[in-house]
Amino acid sequence: MSAKVLILDEPTSSLDDSEVEKLFRLMRRLKSEGVGIIFVTHFLEQVYEVCDKITVLRNGRLIGSYTTAELPRVQLVAKMMGKDFDDLAAIKQTDGGTGSYRDEDIVIKAVGLGRKGYIKPFDLVIHKGEVVGFTGLLGSGRSETVRVLYGAERTDEGELFVKGKKLAAKHPIHSMYEGMAYLPEDSDMNKTLKNITSKRLFLPIFCLILVLLINLVTRPDFFSIEIRDGVLYGFLIDIINRASELVILAVGMTLVVSASAGTDISVGAIMAVSAAVCCNVLTGGERAATEYANPLILGFLAAILVGTLIGCFNGVLVAKLNIQPMVATLIMFTAGRGIAQLITDGQITYVRVESYKTLGSSFPGFPVPAPFIVSIVVVAATVLLLNRTALGMYIQAVGINKKASGLTGIKAVLIIFLAYAYCGFCSGLSGLIASSRIYSADANNIGLNMELDAILAVAIGGNSLGGGRFSIAGSVIGAYTIQALTTTLYAMHVSSDQIPVYKAIVVVIIVTLQSPGFARWRKALAQKKADRAEGKEAA
Template identity: 60%
Template sequence: MIEKVGNRKHCYKKITERRLFMPLVCLFIVLLANVIKTPDFFKVSINNGVLYGYTIDILNRGSELIILSIGMTLVTAASGGQDISVGAVMAVAAAVCCQILSGGAVTTNTFENPLIIAILAAFTVSILCGMFNGFLVARLHIQPMVATLILYTAGRGIAQLITKGQITYIRVDNYKILGGYIGSCPVPTPIFAAIMTVIIVFLVIKNTALGLYIECVGINGSASRLVGLNSAMLKFLTYIICSLLAGVAGIVASSRIYSADANNIGLNLEMDAILAVALGGNILSGGKFSLAGSVIGAITIQALTTTLYAMKVSADQLPVYKAIVVIVIVILQSPIFKKYAAGLVSKRAAEGIEGAN
């Protein structure tokens, strides 16, 4: 009996100490609330050749957030800070892409320039934004949140200058594919974009030493330099990757609404991306990271948003309810709560041993 209780305690400890345990628990709680409120939450149907359902909507609407959370994870791990300019970079990338496609017109029904040129230009501008942020953080040693506050403040203004203060509409079916559907495929294209982004970054991290280097720099930059790592360059690189992924998310968001709306594309998504990293069990002060955890965190946030909308919560009231749930989730993942929970388990195990005696 004593051995059984001990094995149970060891098994529980082994499971709960896994990095993805709490993120998955939080996601399960949110999904469970959906099932209680909406019994057909997991129901997926096909209407007019397109998949419909709450789960599809969560993955579709959360695709941009998933892409952003990947870049935010790398920046957080390397620099111990966050890039709060990603939402503005999304708007800038969308503005550049749409302006090139429209040839400077407010509305166009045909591409004035090749789509690939417009997308590459948007990515180039995104990389330049990342280089600017990375230079301030890695070379000038400015606090990440302060450094990226510049583009956070000015980015949407830059996007407005590019679009001349107008919403640029691209009414071409080929442009709508990135945010809609490919041919007769019933799965929304943004889901594929998010999956491909996660796979590419994951393969790069796992098949190269980049992930290990980023963790080393985040844990101790000075020690990393002593063993030959270029800490400044690694931090610089993570900001470039983060902004590039923000550019990808910006193109997807722009294609979804077939326009460049500088005021609304990516609005407040930077905060959700930071929260996704935190909910994924990643330490915001840098060091070890989990891409899978950040993806789970992003899905959890989007599931929460979809849940609140399904419960008829208005857009104005949404932040209040969202904040309350987020506070609960963060507390569940806090070290103090984990220590308290572990103490309860130990106490129950001790009581079980005493009862066995």
């Protein structure tokens, strides 16, 4: 970074705790490299955590600049409020006129209660019949303290006692059982409902619950799970198992959509090519084999490598040549299955070896389907990579504004290229699982229409198809929702040829709900209702 002075205006106002910590680590690194930083914020905790000097402004006037270590917090508050420190120090603590309290009258007692990165440990005693007030500026921690006491936020240190009984308030329901109630500052039901529905994961979770409820009504035994021959069986297990390839594809598709504001419609074809390469390597070019011509690991590596290389090819077209993503990936979407047919001589290639079926069935001694385990490993590894490195932040920055991210030193071309390469890797791995299920390479059917399902999973996951911020968890939930929907449609005797039509309708609805035009229309409608209500009140 070539900047000598960096100005950050309320950068943490919309970040969660983990994102704030990432920002602070970056600020400390830039500071060590000699970059001067102006950090504007109203969170006093953050000021004392990262700032060396404090400048106080009030009503457009400079009050003064002070060294952080030499300015106690109460003095800072006094300067912000325009009060003398002596005035604040003269405030006496009163007991409300009720006199002293006995130990047996203690209702709530907190000892060192806190949560790292959220609120520092505190001690608190509340007696029977006592009214305790919490006051402070925005960001001072007053609301956080109450939420911690009630169990609305988890704690990682300290103890809480209610009427002498130790309470592990990990959930509000535990506090309710002990007679505690919580009325938040925003108690308006409409605002609360709006806050819930505005959460990114609300749409995917709502869709998944809706589909599962439909299945529960049509099939009362839908949630029944049993073990047969050491393997879990049931409708729910079948959905989890069959959705594994889609989950892996959705992870790769999420990064592509976020970074390039476009979709990779070649993922299904890449699956077919990867499966064809793997089976061709293992059979030695024959159309069927009962033993391996080459080591199994060689076939797996070849399939994943081919998938990754095709992803790199797509990445070059999109990132370097600036070809629209759908047009660029249309090349492999059209040619991919033809390439797979050439590799297999237009025939289905069979690998009739038991060990080859393991990846698509179950590992010995594990009742959980192997594809599900592989998909969970991919999701966990991806989330770990994005959260422990700056890659996730870079992908979002490039997706939001490619030119602006370039001005900050982010190599947008490289980020988009890596996103497509990783999507190719995910497609190759999904092709392996699909091939292992049927112990063969069927170029016509492996991965067929999977690109639509992957795009739909990303959309249902609450991710904008216009790029920018993304949620891997949302895409995973979306993938399971799609598989549950597919299972439901089959149960309703809908033909496989008609199922893509229903899915396409769902895509259109979701994209419309996410569009800026729909948001403007909804905002204008709300404004009209407000104006109409004001007119009636005036009349």
